[in-house]
Amino acid sequence: MRDGRQDWDATHDVIVVGSGAGAMTGALVAAGDGLDTVVLERTALLGGTSAYSGAACWLPGTQVQERAGLGDSTEAADTYLRALTGDAEEARRTAFLRHAPELVSRLERDPAIEFEWRAFPDYVAAPGRMDAGRSFVPLDLDPELLGALLPLVRPAVDRDRAGQGHPAGAPMTAGRALIGRLLLAATRTGNALVRTEHHVTALVTEDGRVTGVEARTPHGSVRIRARRGVLLAAGGFEGDDALRAEHRVPGAAAWSMAPRGTNTGELLGAAVAAGAATGLMGEAWWCPGTELPDGSAAFTLGLRGGLMVDGSGRRFANESLPYDRMGRALAAHGGADAPVHLIFDSREGGALPAITVPPADPADHLAAGTWVRAESLPELAALIGVPAGTLADTVGRFNGFAAAGTDEDHHRGEDPYDLFFAAGKNAPGPNPCLVPLDRPPYYAARVVLADLGTKGGLRTDVDARVLDTDGRPLAGLYAAGNTSASFTGGVYPGPGVPIGTAMVFASLAVRHMAGQPAGAV
Numbered sequence: 001m002r003d004g005r006q007d008w009d010a011t012h013d014v015i016v017v018g019s020g021a022g023a024m025t026g027a028l029v030a031a032g033d034g035l036d037t038v039v040l041e042r043t044a045l046l047g048g049t050s051a052y053s054g055a056a057c058w059l060p061g062t063q064v065q066e067r068a069g070l071g072d073s074t075e076a077a078d079t080y081l082r083a084l085t086g087d088a089e090e091a092r093r094t095a096f097l098r099h100a101p102e103l104v105s106r107l108e109r110d111p112a113i114e115f116e117w118r119a120f121p122d123y124v125a126a127p128g129r130m131d132a133g134r135s136f137v138p139l140d141l142d143p144e145l146l147g148a149l150l151p152l153v154r155p156a157v158d159r160d161r162a163g164q165g166h167p168a169g170a171p172m173t174a175g176r177a178l179i180g181r182l183l184l185a186a187t188r189t190g191n192a193l194v195r196t197e198h199h200v201t202a203l204v205t206e207d208g209r210v211t212g213v214e215a216r217t218p219h220g221s222v223r224i225r226a227r228r229g230v231l232l233a234a235g236g237f238e239g240d241d242a243l244r245a246e247h248r249v250p251g252a253a254a255w256s257m258a259p260r261g262t263n264t265g266e267l268l269g270a271a272v273a274a275g276a277a278t279g280l281m282g283e284a285w286w287c288p289g290t291e292l293p294d295g296s297a298a299f300t301l302g303l304r305g306g307l308m309v310d311g312s313g314r315r316f317a318n319e320s321l322p323y324d325r326m327g328r329a330l331a332a333h334g335g336a337d338a339p340v341h342l343i344f345d346s347r348e349g350g351a352l353p354a355i356t357v358p359p360a361d362p363a364d365h366l367a368a369g370t371w372v373r374a375e376s377l378p379e380l381a382a383l384i385g386v387p388a389g390t391l392a393d394t395v396g397r398f399n400g401f402a403a404a405g406t407d408e409d410h411h412r413g414e415d416p417y418d419l420f421f422a423a424g425k426n427a428p429g430p431n432p433c434l435v436p437l438d439r440p441p442y443y444a445a446r447v448v449l450a451d452l453g454t455k456g457g458l459r460t461d462v463d464a465r466v467l468d469t470d471g472r473p474l475a476g477l478y479a480a481g482n483t484s485a486s487f488t489g490g491v492y493p494g495p496g497v498p499i500g501t502a503m504v505f506a507s508l509a510v511r512h513m514a515g516q517p518a519g520a521v
Contacts, residue, residue: 008212011225012038012193014513015213017200017267018234020050021057021175022481022502024182026231029106030510031191035228039192040215042199042262043154047179048235049258049453051154052357055178056120056135056496057503060097062104064136068117072134074101080128081493089487095462095518096487096504103507112185114139121417122494123322131416135496138178140171146180149187152196153180154259158358161260161296178499198222203230203270203477210274210476228513229476231464233506236454236482237265238284247281247456250331255289255297255450257357263453267483271458274477275468279485280456285498286327289450290342290356293368297450298356299323302421305353305435306344307398308447313381313390315398318410320418320433324492330449341384341444343395345437352445353435355421360445371445380442395437405430452498455486462518464509478509 013035016027023039024046030037045051060077074097081093107113120133143150143166153176155166166172172180186192197218204212204223212225237243238256243265256263272278288308289297301323308319310333317329319342330340344353350373352360365371374380377395381388401407412418413433422432429436458466458479465473466484481502488497508518 007223008225009222010038011227012036013226013228014038014510015040015224015226015230017213017230017232018048018481018483019046019179019194020048020233020235020481020502021055021178021182021499022506023231023233024179024186025103025107025503026233026480026506026510027192028182028186028189029507030513031186031189033510033514034191035510035514037186037192038224039194040198040200040213040224041194041196042234043259044196045154045160045259046152046183046194046196047154047175048262050499051175051179052157052160052257052259053175053499054495055137055175056118056499057115057137058135058494058496058500059100059104059504060134062101063108064104064115064117065134070117070130070132070134072130074098076128076130077134078128080122080126081488083126083128084124084491084493085487085489088489091462092460092487095508096501099504099508099518100500103504110185112181112188114181119420120495121420123325123417123492125415133495135494135500137174138181140173141177141180143170143172143180146184149183150180152194153183156358157257161358200234201266201270203274205274208475210474226476229478229509231506231509232267232271232458232466232477232479232483233481233502234267234483235263236457237263237268238451238454239263240265249282249284249454251284251286251449251451254295255448257299257450257452263482268457271466271477271479274474276466276474276477277459277469277471278457279459280489283455283486283490285324285452285455285492286331287323287450287452288326288330289448290352290360291370291446291448293364293370297448298358298360299450299452300354300356300447302355303353304421305347306342307394307437308340308342309386309391309394311339311386313386314394315409318407318412318418320412320421322417322492327449327451330447339385340447342447343380343391343437344443344445345439346441347435347439350441350443365445371443373441373443375441377442380444384444398434399436399438402429402431402434402436405434407431407434453482455482455498457482457484460484460505462508463512464505465512478512480506480509
């Protein structure tokens with residue numbers, strides 16, 4: 001926290017810190033309302049973890065679901081969220097559900113923004129659930145439309161980690177399409193300025209109000225003033241192992257999906273120094289991660305075969321659970337230190353029977369030892385350090401379940417989400433989620449507790465205003481996305497909830513700055 005009674009290097013109506021889906025939505029809405037807006041991104045590339053994502057947007061009851069004929073509604077989504085979270089955070093839940101349709105309508109009025117529904121089931125069996133899903137994604141984007149802006153958008157995770165840009169001539173898809181479209185729309189307003197390599201390190205206050213920020217740049221430190229407010233939407237603290245340890249967040253920074261060198265918690269510290277309250281600091285959006293040869297992890301979901309065993313050689317969960325729930329099963333089973341392996345056979349030619357982001361290269365894994373291969377289960381057991389008899393019994397029992405069609409231990413294949421990724425034609429038995437392991441050689445891949453980001457952060461109200469430790473708004477300061485504490489608590493309701501909630505509360509924040517508080521509409 002710094003006192004603001006000094007000279008400023010620049011002044012804008014709105015400062016947006018971060019450049020993910022929430023930040024860019026906030027910038028677009030602010031700029032579209034005629035507010036002079038600046039986006040400050042600490043790295044050289046825009047999009048953060050959102051750019052790596054599949055770009056699912058969990059925004060219920062909108063015109064996108066209506067076009068698809070889903071029969072979704074705000075009321076059904078409210079029933080679903082209430083079933084999962086109870087009466088906690090009722091005010092923010094209501095604000096989110098009420099504003100989502102309005103926001104999507106506004107976004108799609110811009111010719112740069114186009115969405116379509118795509119099947120992806122909600123994650124939990126509860127009243128109001130959509131078995132086919134209610135989330136939607138942006139349409140692919142022609143990179144030529146971005147012109148000189150294209151190099152600013154962060155590439156897909158595999159290319160980004162390799163230091164590569166976007167593939168020449170290929171359409172921008174998923175998270176790249178979402179960030180590209182929001183960037184295009186915001187800059188076309190003429191009211192939005194994007195500044196990369198501006199690492200915000202402190203908030204500036206005057207008479208108890210946050211009036212600006214300090215940022216480090218390649219050319220030195222700058223002080224930027226905000227006439228209306230500062231929106232913090234730059235991720236959580238998943239990239240800092242010390243903060244993870246302090247708040248007892250299982251996993252490791254190396255296994256998080258955030259871009260390297262980002263999301264290290266400085267903004268949270270700056271806000272706390274200004275008097276902000278925090279919540280859910282031990283929570284994250286967890287997922288299984290396939291450990292990579294360099295010690296990082298690949299987001300792993302959609303198993304269509306194989307089974308997972310712990311250090312005893314036994315299964316411990318339904319491997320087809322939605323990724324956050326499977327991540328929580330990993331955490332409950334011992335967290336980051338538990339030895340877990342995904343066991344699979346050669347049914348897919350030695351490829352991992354799952355989706356990984358970034359994609360898995362079997363040869364690289366086998367050379368590095370993150371995967372091992374053996375002609376028999378006893379040999380495989382020796383390689384991963386589990387009892388040979390136990391592993392053989394586990395696989396034999398699972399193969400019996402595959403033949404019968406019922407997983408008596410963990411009920412795999414009994415939920416629409418399980419079936420969504422099922423192997424189908426590759427499963428010879430009655431349950432497509434239960435594929436026998438009977439084609440040697442056998443493989444074991446190391447699985448770690450990864451995450452898509454922390455979900456604890458600054459406490460906020462229905463207008464995304466940051467609250468102090470007495471529950472009062474801190475004037476001039478707003479937060480959205482993983483910089484704020486999620487209103488969903490310890491639950492991950494469906495695909496795209498992190499992005500959808502970030503977009504809505506970023507929009508509500510800048511509406512409040514423009515004099516349109518959520519409680520007044």
